[in-house]
Structures are given as structure tokens and as C-alpha cells.
Amino acid sequence: MKRVIKIPQRFYQDHLYRECGQSGVIVQETKTHYVVELDQEAWDDLYSDADYYGMDNPDEELWANYRGVVLSARATLKVMKDYLEKEGK
Numbered sequence: 001m002k003r004v005i006k007i008p009q010r011f012y013q014d015h016l017y018r019e020c021g022q023s024g025v026i027v028q029e030t031k032t033h034y035v036v037e038l039d040q041e042a043w044d045d046l047y048s049d050a051d052y053y054g055m056d057n058p059d060e061e062l063w064a065n066y067r068g069v070v071l072s073a074r075a076t077l078k079v080m081k082d083y084l085e086k087e088g089k
Contacts, residue, residue, distance in 0.1 A: 003037070003038050003083065004027065004035060004036070004038075005036060005038070006033050007034055007036060007075075007076045008032065008033055009032055009033055009034055011053070011069055011073045012034050012036065012046075015046060021042075021045040022039070022042035022045045023036075023045070023046065024038035043080075046080070047077070047080050049073070050073045052073075053073035054073035
């Protein structure tokens with residue numbers, strides 16, 4: 001099963017840069033977002049990564065150096081959770 005979602009570019013670029021595993025395919029790009037198609041493996045990988053970086057209380061060094069990535073990870077996670085809620089899962 002493939003899912004198509006619109007997510008912030010910043011976290012997705014970081015995810016790709018770190019070569020975190022399966023990342024899906026960018027099918028459309030706007031100024032600040034990507035529309036990506038994700039199979040289940042890519043979905044799980046991105047969700048796990050966004051959950052880790054989007055934690056509520058990141059350590060001070062992570063927050064100081066990667067605030068934008070943390071905030072983008074939180075936005076990505078919200079989009080993914082909303083998608084799952086609409087799917088009924």
C-alpha cells in the first residue's frame with residue numbers, strides 16, 4: 001500500500017541527507033513542501049525518524065543546533081498522524 005502526503009521540505013531533506021533507509025519518492029515540490037509517495041517501509045522509517053527528532057523535550061544541544069529540523073519533524077509527524085487518523089488507524 002502506498003500513501004501520498006504533503007510534508008515540510010526541511011525535515012525530509014535532513015532525513016534524506018542522513019540516509020535513514022527507505023525514503024519514498026518525491027512526486028511534487030512546492031516552495032516549502034514535498035508531496036511524497038511512501039510504501040509501508042518508507043512510511044515506517046520516516047514516521048520513526050520524525051517521532052525521534054520531534055520529541056517534546058529535546059536535549060539542549062539538539063534544540064540549539066537543529067531547532068528548525070525539530071520543528072519540521074514535529075510538523076511532519078502531525079501530518080502523518082492526521083493521515084492515519086483519516087485512514088481510521
